[in-house]
Amino acid sequence: MHWINWVIVVVYLAVVIVDGLRRTRGTKDIEGYFLASRSLPWWAVGLSVMATQISAVTLIGTTGQGATDGMRFVQFYFGLPIAMVLLGVTIVPFLHKAKVYTAYEFLERRFDPKTRSLTSLLFLLSRGMSCGTIIAAPAVVLSAIFGWDLIWCVLLIGLPTIIYTVLGGVEAIAWADVKQMVIIVGALLAIVVVLIIRLPVPLDDALRVAGSTGRLRVFDFSFSLTETYTFWSGILGGTFLMLSYFGTDQSQVQRYLAARSVDEARSSLLMSAYWKIPLQALILLIGVLVFLFYTFSPAPLLYNxxxxxxxxxxxxxxxxxxxxxxxxxxxxxxxxxxxxxxxxxxxxxxxxxxxxxxxxxxxxxxxxxxxxxxxxxxxDVNYIIPRLVLDHLPMGFAGIFLAAVLAAAMSSIAAELNSLSTASVVDFYQRWYRPSAGSTELLNAGKLATALWGVFACVVALYAATLGSLIEVVNRFGSFFYGSILGVFMLAMMKRATAFGAFAGLLTGMGAVAAVSFGAPQISFLWHNVIGAVVVVVVGTVLSLGNRPQPSMTNA
Structure with a gap:
């Protein structure tokens, strides 16, 4: 890679890291470290929420998905606007007003400690594995560029990010996310322009050619439990997934808990409702343009x-x-x-x-x-866009793209590690081991937990990189847990739901998802969210009948 590209990468990363460390002065106590003292403006929270999703996985995995499978993946996000509106009037105001550090603290107030701990544990497992996938994405890029072994690429990405996250806090991460969004959108638009210019035929004619392969097909109205990307799986399964992800996943909840008020927290979520689908469509369209570019230019036999x-x-x-x-x-x-x-x-x-x-x-x-x-x-779907950027884009564009990938990875990994650390310290260390621990002790425990989860994620990354489309891998990991976790929070909004019903329902829901995942693997992972949530609610409601009701959510 030309030295100019390296200059772009180094300068951008230096700006992000220096500015991030400059903002660590507010992380001397536990609230500043985990929640930025609840002082972030809505637009920064909104961009941070979106940036956490648009990681290196998106830049690499989703573009590769678009090149091989077309636009239909965008149906996956059709439930997002519905989920954001529902969350804005349900979980968001309750959690924000409760002044909790984690979403799972609230479950103890509504039910009991064991329901809180089990739900938090499921989050830690799912998000820890997903974080490994986020590390794997840029590691794949570096492996493709330099021919280095994957393990060294994982360590190159993971270790500096762990150090940065241990030193920083959620405020530093959130403002880094703002910069990340700027360079990601800029890099995407630049790639679109270059690809269109490089086409040897008019754009409308080229798109007609791509359409003949089905790559421009957005809507699939067939109803099938075995097909992942359809209108109905997006509207139904996608809504349940987004409700769980944005409403119960600590990596997202922690963002709007750091907002100044309930209204600003709602506004931050609505930003994703408005902009996520168009942005995701743009990323998939880049994948289609990459397919067209290689249609009119020699394509590698193997992209890896x-x-x-x-x-x-x-x-x-x-x-x-x-x-x-x-x-x-x-x-x-x-x-x-x-x-x-x-x-x-x-x-x-x-x-x-x-x-x-x-x-x-x-x-x-x-x-x-x-x-x-x-x-x-x-x-080799994850190698398609890196090969294009390095082999065919003009000087400087490779540096911009690589800076976007590395910055996206570091920011997203930092966000994930910070949320994992928060849940570990608040839901387990403080709750069960050191209830009387002071702020300094909890802050140090949080930094140690960040480091340990970073090591775990690096190990997972080595496995995740071999599983195919990384954007699918992330959502497979999440869908195994998310539906059941969402079901518990749905029970929390039902006045007569009891602690026994919630805990038994959660166990049954996880068992049902495991049975479907391993016993009927042909059923698409998106439906796992629906299955888990429905089983938890039904079982929890039945077992709660005749038992003494818990306090209502409004009194929690």
């Missing part, structure tokens, strides 16, 4: 350069045969694409889709051969 080199070295004859077939298939597809772009005849588009299928068939064989040769998963 390390697997490409290993397959070439270990199976030279097989690699040569695949490469020859792939080159011929690419040439035929390029010609068919140009003919389809110049003609509105259905036959031309049909011919292109057939030639594209031939290219994908050879690629599938190459991926299988690479998996056999390396003994690793060969799904």
């Amino acid at each position: 350069p390390r697997h490409d080199a290993q397959l070439r070295e270990r199976q030279p004859a097989e690699y040569a045969m695949l490469e020859s077939r792939y080159t011929a298939a690419l040439a035929a597809r390029d010609q068919a694409a140009r003919e389809a772009a110049a003609s509105s005849e259905p036959a031309a588009l049909t011919n292109f889709t057939q030639q594209n299928a031939s290219v994908e068939s050879v690629r599938k064989e190459a991926l299988a051969a690479a998996a056999k040769a390396t003994g690793e998963s060969s799904r």
Whole structure:
């Protein structure tokens, strides 16, 4: 990579880190460290909420998803606006007025300590694994760029971020998120412009070609429990996932608990309701444009350069045969694409889709051969956008993109680690081990917990990087836990729900999700959120019948 790109990366990261450390002066006590003394403006909280989601996973995994699968992934977010409105009138005002540090503290006031602890433990497991996936995304980029082993790339990203997070607090993280959003949106728009300019045919003609492969299809109104991205899975499963994520996940709750007031907390969530879907559509569109770019330009046989080199070295004859077939298939597809772009005849588009299928068939064989040769998963969707940026974008653009990826990763990882530390200290260390601990002791415990969770996330990252599309991996991890956690908070809003019903319902809900996940793996993970929440509410309600009701939520 050219030295100018490195200058861009170093300068941006230096600005973010120096400014973040400058803001640590308000982190001398536990409230300043975990909640920024509840002083953040709504727009900063809103950008921080969005930035926590738009991590390096999004820049890498979602663009790769768009290149291979098209726009239909955006249906995943159709439930977001519904969830934000519901949260604004339910959980947000209750949690903010309760002056709690974690969402799970509230469950003890409503139910009992064991329900609080179990729910917090489930959060720690799910978010700890998701944090590892967020580290894996930039590690994949560095591995693709320099050919370094993945473990060194994970440590390069993880260790500095752990140090930065231990020293800083949620205020430093939130303001870093604001800068992150600026550079991410700028980098995305720059890539869009470059890709459009590089197309050898008019944009509308190119999009018609992409549409023939189904990549511009946004809506799928079929109802299927086995299909992940449909309108109904987004509206139903997506709403339950977003309700749980934004309403019960400490990494998000901690953001609006740091807002100045309930109204500002609501406004911060509505920012995501308005802007998340258009921004996600832009990211997926970049993936479609990447597909078009490689349709009219030679595309790598394998986007993962390390697997490409290993397959070439270990199976030279097989690699040569695949490469020859792939080159011929690419040439035929390029010609068919140009003919389809110049003609509105259905036959031309049909011919292109057939030639594209031939290219994908050879690629599938190459991926299988690479998996056999390396003994690793060969799904390379996470390498598509890094290869494009490094091989084809003008000087300076690679530096901007890499700065965006690293900054997004550091900011998101820092946010996750801070929320994990908060739940660990408040829900376990202070609640069960040191109830009388002072602010200084809790602050030191929080920093130690941050470091330990950082090490755990680095270990998970090594595994997560081999699981395919990282954006899907994050949501699979979350969906295993989120529905059941949401069910407990739904019970908390029911006056007659009891502590026994809530705890038994939570256990039953997790059992039901586990049974579906391992016993019926064909059911899409988005429906796990619905299953978990419904089972918890139904079981908890039934078991609460005839028992003495707990205090109402409004009196908690």
